[in-house]
Amino acid sequence: MSDKKKKRIRHHIQSMLMIIFGATLAAFALEEFLAPNKIFDGGVTGVSMILESFIKIPLGLLVAILNIPFIIIGLRKMGKRFILKVIIAITVFSVMTSVFDQMENATRDIILATTFGGVLLGAGVGLVLRGGGCLDGTEIVAILLSKKLSISTGQIILFFNIIIYTVAGIAFGLDRGMYSLLMYFITSKVIDIVEIGWDNTKSVMIITDDGKALAQEIYLELGRTVTFLRGEGLVSNDEKQILYTVVTRAEIFELKRIVSNSECSTFTTISDVSEIIGNHMKSDKKKKQVIKNTESENEADA
Numbered sequence: 547m548s549d550k551k552k553k554r555i556r557h558h559i560q561s562m563l564m565i566i567f568g569a570t571l572a573a574f575a576l577e578e579f580l581a582p583n584k585i586f587d588g589g590v591t592g593v594s595m596i597l598e599s600f601i602k603i604p605l606g607l608l609v610a611i612l613n614i615p616f617i618i619i620g621l622r623k624m625g626k627r628f629i630l631k632v633i634i635a636i637t638v639f640s641v642m643t644s645v646f647d648q649m650e651n652a653t654r655d656i657i658l659a660t661t662f663g664g665v666l667l668g669a670g671v672g673l674v675l676r677g678g679g680c681l682d683g684t685e686i687v688a689i690l691l692s693k694k695l696s697i698s699t700g701q702i703i704l705f706f707n708i709i710i711y712t713v714a715g716i717a718f719g720l721d722r723g724m725y726s727l728l729m730y731f732i733t734s735k736v737i738d739i740v741e742i743g744w745d746n747t748k749s750v751m752i753i754t755d756d757g758k759a760l761a762q763e764i765y766l767e768l769g770r771t772v773t774f775l776r777g778e779g780l781v782s783n784d785e786k787q788i789l790y791t792v793v794t795r796a797e798i799f800e801l802k803r804i805v806s807n808s809e810c811s812t813f814t815t816i817s818d819v820s821e822i823i824g825n826h827m828k829s830d831k832k833k834k835q836v837i838k839n840t841e842s843e844n845e846a847d848a
Contacts, residue, residue, distance in 0.1 A: 561677040562634070568673025569635045571666055572681060573606075573642035578652040579663030581605065585656075586714045586726040587667065587733075588707030589682035590616070596714060605647070606640035616683025623690055631679030632686070639681055656725060664729040668736025676740065747819040748798060750791050752805060753777065754812045757787035763804050764789075768797050792819060 576587065576595075584599075586592045594608035613636050621629045653659055674681050688702040695702075707730060715723020754760060761772040775788035793801055798816065805812050 561631070564673045564677035565631055565635050565679045566638050568670045568675075568677065569638035569681060570642045570670070571673065572670030573639050574646050575663045575666035575670060576605070577643050577646035578649065579659045579666065580729065582651040583654065583656055583659040583663075583725075584714075584718050584722045585660055585663060585729050586710065586722070588703065588710055588730055589684040591682060592707065592710040592714070592726075596710070596717065599718075604644055606643035609643065610636060610640040613683040616686045619690070620683075620686040624686065628678065631677065635674050635677075635679040635681050660725050660729045661732065664732030665736050667729075668733035669740050671733065672737040672740025675737065748793055748795060749817050749819045750789075750793060750801060750814065751817075752789040752791075752812055752814045753786050754789065754808075754810050755784065755786065756810045757789045760805070760808050760810065760812070761789050763808075764791060764801065767804055768793060768800060770797070 576591070579585070580587060581595060581598075586595050590612045591609055594605055594612055597603070598605045598608055617629060617632060617636075620632065652662070671681055680686065684703060684706050688700075688706070691697070691702050711723045711726050711730070714726055752760065757772075757774065761774070764770055764772055770791050770793055773790045775790060777786040777788050778784070779786055802814075805814055
């Protein structure tokens with residue numbers, strides 16, 4: 547078996563484990579914290595929670611039934627692999643809600659339920675998304691609608707959820723609608739952290755007249771490679787060098803020091819990076835070559 551095939555199989559297994567564990571964690575948050583305290587999730591799950599209060603059908607079964615039309619729509623538009631992961635996630639989620647429903651509730655304190663329920667639900671949903679699946683059919687519809695409308699997926703989901711929380715507030719009291727909305731914001735933040743990661747990476751662009759020495763110093767001091775771009779000043783019409791690199795939050799101070807100590811004129815912007823795909827490889831051989839080149843240039847200048 548080739549290394550590429552082994553890597554593909556390992557990635558597939560890892561994806562399935564994240565989906566299964568994430569769906570289980572989300573079911574635990576729902577049954578142990580949210581549902582007993584009438585704190586409602588958004589999307590199909592939220593609708594199922596509202597309906598369960600009026601019709602005596604198990605929550606897990608309702609979630610599975612209401613997601614079927616969305617799965618059929620997604621199967622035609624989004625491919626079999628994605629929908630297979632969605633089916634696995636929803637199946638595990640539905641089964642585990644029935645399992646956790648038999649257990650004693652974790653808390654009846656509304657603040658604890660909102661906070662911990664939101665955190666655990668966000669962690670579970672984030673793991674499912676990171677594994678390439680999703681737990682709610684409205685996400686499928688939102689993705690499809692966003693391709694046709696000039697509205698983002700997040701805005702469409704938020705619109706659906708505001709309607710659900712409004713109905714929940716009318717049916718169960720305004721405070722329950724507000725607690726549900728608070729839980730939703732907690733969940734959304736945790737989903738971002740789990741799906742994207744904790745590392746607050748920064749992208750840095752440095753515009754300068756002579757960036758070679760500066761780029762070498764950044765590499766020698768921080769071990770970060772730099773990409774050279776070419777630009778032209780609007781007023782001066784002079785050619786500019788644009789250095790692009792990515793650093794961690796902890797390296798920002800040192801980077802600022804390097805830039806401020808540079809003899810050349812610089813203009814620097816620092817921005818947040820939500821996700822990085824690919825690996826940054828540090829090479830001792832390359833570093834030695836940079837050191838050698840720098841020493842040779844210094845000797846030539848002397």
